[in-house]
Amino acid sequence: MGSPGRRLSFFSSHDVGNTTTLLLSEDGERLYVGARDAVLALDVSHKDTVLLKSKLDWSPSEKDLEECSMKGKKMADCPNFIRVLQFLNSTHMYACGTFAFSPRCTYINSETLTMSLNTVEGRGRCPYDPYQRNTAIIVDGELYTGTVADYRGNRPVISRHLSEGSRVDLKLDDTLGWLEDPTFISSSFIPHEEKIYFFFSEVGREFNFIDKFIVSRVSQICMSDVGGQRTLQRRWTTFAKAQLLCQAGSELPYNVIQDIDMLPPAEGAPADDTLFYGIFTSQWAVNSGRSAVCSFSLTEIKSVFSGNYKVLNRDRLQWSARVQDKVANPGECGLHNASDNALRFVKENFLAEDSVRPVGRGLTLVSAEHTYSHLTVQRVQAANKKLYTVLFLLTEAGHLHKAVLLQSGPYIIEEVQVFKPPQPIRSLKLSIPKGMIYVGTSEGVVRIPTANCSYYWTCAQCVLSQDPFCGWDPVSRACVEVSDTQTALSQDIDGGNVEEACNSITLTHRTKFEPSKLPTASCPAGEPVSVSLNEVVRLHCPAASQLSKQLWVRPNSRLSSDLYLHLEDGSISFVATPATLGHYLCLSTENGYRQTMAIYHVKQKNNPMAQTPPDYAHLHTRAQPTTQTVARPGLHTSVRVVPKTTELRPAETKPSLSIRNTQVTTRQLDKNLTFQVKESGNTEAEFPDGKPLLAARCPSYLKELVVVSVLLVLCLSLLITITLYVLRQHCQRRTAPATGAPSRDSDRRTPEEQEALGENQFVNKYNGQAPLGGHAHGLICNGNLTASTQNLPNTPF
Known part of the structure; x- marks a missing residue:
């Protein structure tokens, strides 16, 4: 959000929250949002903005809120949370909300966003609790829902509503235990089969050796079902369910489904090639915090439903495989005209014996670092006319991952940080005609382009x-x-x-610049980095992407681990010495391709003592921008930091004999600097104004050699002078006459007291004043200096 090159549009309003339901028009020009106490119509036809076209307020009265509070519910949970929003026909929508724990439904004009005067009870169509998940879909004017039908949430039901003519509303038989504490996820309509598929998770009673073992399910019903004539009256006769098994080999399965999306078959492919991609997590501690994506084919689902079914022994409450012949085929359409014996058989045999296994008998994608909550899928045609499947996965931390499924495995193209800080994700919608993804949160709606x-x-x-x-x-x-x-x-x-x-395309000079092409006679040009000896230098290396690896090289030299420290962010740190001065290149390698990302020329600063300035000025401080955002491909946008630096200019600084404080210098390559490699082998750096910068010569250390030699001569002279002085004093003491008898006080002292007194006099002679004045320089040089001055221990003069 807010990064350059990203067209993320965000809609929010102070009176709009909990956008739990999204409904997109066929042309992709309008987005309908079911929020808290309101239904919104957003204009999403503009490229960079999302506009509020109209708003319908639908909130409970004060009496309804008081009754909700008297039931023991929190006032924050008593508003009307819109949980069902579907197109009924070309002119109207059908909406249902929790309405202060008393669900209500109504018809809404999709053009004017006006509500009908009368509302109807929404029991069995919408949940009471805003935190309970549900699913709903309208096909041919009839509403198919999966939700709970009571205030306490103990009566799960899959039902049909809004039936007209000879068709009647249907639901599951509450006494048969067809559903065991389910959590509804999604529902899909398969036109050529005229079936509705429901996806949910529930407690698997067939696994009696584990207490509350959660399993993921897919169930089906036929749209032509009207219930039995005597047995299963106004009940489903075509209900059947099977386990969705997201498992890799013999590992523990990812058994809790979180979200699922349907991918229609490609143009010209059979309808049975329809795929369902789902996100699964695990209730096992060994897979805690991990998410997996599995895909299931419609062919596999139909094969499982047409196979054998388990039977429940109601005396022992145990499931077993049926061995006798089947009286009827559970899940088969047209059973409403079957005999009572056949309906009793399908009434007790609704759990398929086999499990629906994923495509390829393995996981499509697994992540040990991210917990995915929502997904949507799209089939894309590449430039070579080949079709690829692209997944858009939302993490609980507020990141969107775009992954393409390849034969070698899934490949994450990019990661987009949608929210900062993270927000609860309520809904996700994909608009293929517009190439946009809409994410509903507790604060608003975010629009993200599928490609950038x-x-x-x-x-x-x-x-x-x-x-x-x-x-x-x-x-x-x-x-x-x-x-x-x-x-x-x-x-x-x-x-x-x-x-x-890119073989027919001339690569940029920056990517052509390779270490093997460096001229040997002279050093290449690069960003100059002026340092002082014994100064800690840190060079940054911008990453091409999170999938790339960074490598530092030096021309005709080797980066020893004893001298260089490679940091986690790809930068390199070292102490400036005559051996570490020179040129450094940062290379980025990805998928066998190498490109140069930065070139630095580390050289020593001019010695201020070697110059004689006419006057002296104060210390000059130059501030540079602290942060700069660079749009680079990859999973994250790279952010480079150029800290404030303090420079000692030779013409403005007084020469001083005090010990210099060791500083830390950080440099990073300016993105406006480009490099040119000429055929002759000479290298130049060109700045934006077009003026070339001559190639830098290799550094010379003649001045340092002269300074060291002079200091050595001075030290030897001082040592000889001190030695001669000590010898002279020694000779004087030997030739000096005695000063007389000791005093009365000295005679009274014992020899031990006289020796101690002599030592104290020697100490008191230099108490508080060391030789040569103050503390000895050697103590400061070899001591540990404070960290506030950024000095290194054992720093020489």
Whole structure:
């Protein structure tokens, strides 16, 4: 949100919250939102903004709120939370809300957003509790719901409403235990089968060796079902359910379903190629915090429902496999005309014996770091006319992952931080015609584009993203969205091979700059980094993406681990010495492709003592921008920090003989600096104004050698002087006459007292004043200096 290159639009209002239900028009121009005490109509036809077109207030009265509070409910849970919002026909919608724990339903004009005068009771159509999950779908003017039908939430039901003519409303038989404390997730309509599939999780009573073992289910009902004539009157005769098994090999299954979405078959493919992608978590501690995505085919689901069914022994309350012949086929449409014996058989045999296993008998995607809560899926045609499946996964931390499913496995293209701080996700909706994703939260609605190809600024980055939505256009030299009108786009979704995809395109000078092409006669140009000896230097390396690896190299040198510290963010740190001065290159490698991200030239500052300035000024401090956001492809937007630096200019600083405080210098490459590699081998750096910067020469250490030699001569001279002085004093003491007899006081002291007195006199002679004045320099040099001055221990003069 707010990053450059991202067109994230956010709608919020002070009186709008808990956008739990989203409904998108067929043309994608309008988004209807079911929120707390309101239904909204948002205009999403504009590119960069989401506008409120109209709003319908639908809230309980003060009397309803008082009755809700008297029932022991919190006032925060008593408003009307819209939980059902479906198109009834071309002109009206059907909406239901919790309405202060007394569900109500109504008809709403989709154009004017006006509500009918009369509302009806919503029991069995909408949950009482706003925290209970439900599902609803309208097909041919009839409402199919999965929810609870009582105030306490103990009567789960799958039912049909709004039936007309000879058709009657149906529901499950409450006394048969067809559902065991379910949590409804979603429902889908399969047109060619005329069936409605419900997805939910419940307690698996067939696993009696484990207490409250949660299993994921898929159930089906036929739209043509009208109930039995004598047995199962006004009850489903085609209800059947089976277990969804999201499991890899012999590992423990991911048994709790969180969300599921249907992917229709490709154009020209059979209808049985319909796939269902679901998010699953585990109730086992070994898989705690992990999420898995599994896909199930409609062919597999139909095969399981057409197989054998288990039977429940109601005396022992145990499930077993039936061995005798089947009287009827449970789940088969048209059983409402069957005999009472056949209806009694399907009444007790509604659990399929086999489980629905995932496509490929394995997990589509598994994440040990992120907990996914919602997903949506889309089939995309790449530039080579090949179809790819793209998953959009929302994490509980407020991140959107876009992943493409390849033969080698799932590949996460990018990660978008939708919310900061994280917010509870209420709903997720995909608009394929508009290429947008809508996320409903407790505070509003966020619109995210499914593709943002301008985010990649080179052919290499566009190809490395392996995004089927994007391809590199050699004509406009830009990464553009794939369409039917564009041809000859550079793209490699399966391999991400930059050399093959961009072989006909001239790469930028920056990506062509390789360490092997460095001239040997002179050092290459780079961003100058002026340091002093014994100063801690830190060089930053911008990452091309989170999937890339960063590598530091030096021309004709090796980075020893004894001298260099490689940090987690990819930067490198070292102490400036004559051996560490020179040039450094930061390389980014990804999928076998290498590119240069930064070049630095670390050199020593000019010695201020070697100059004689006419006057002296105070210390000059120059402040630079503290943060800069760089839009780079990958999972995150890279943020580079250029800290404030304090520079000692030679012409403005007084020469001083005091010990210099060790400083930490941090540098990072300016994004406006580009590099040119000429065929002759000479390297130049060019700034935005077009003035070239001559190649820097290799550093010279003649001045340092002269200074060290002078200091050595001075030290030897001082040592010789002190030695001569000590010898002279010694000779004088030997030739000096005696000063006479000791005094009376001294005679009274014992020899031990006289010796102690001599030692005290020697100590008192230098008490508080060390030789050469103050504390000895050697004590400061070898001591541990405070961290506030950023000094290193054992720093020499």
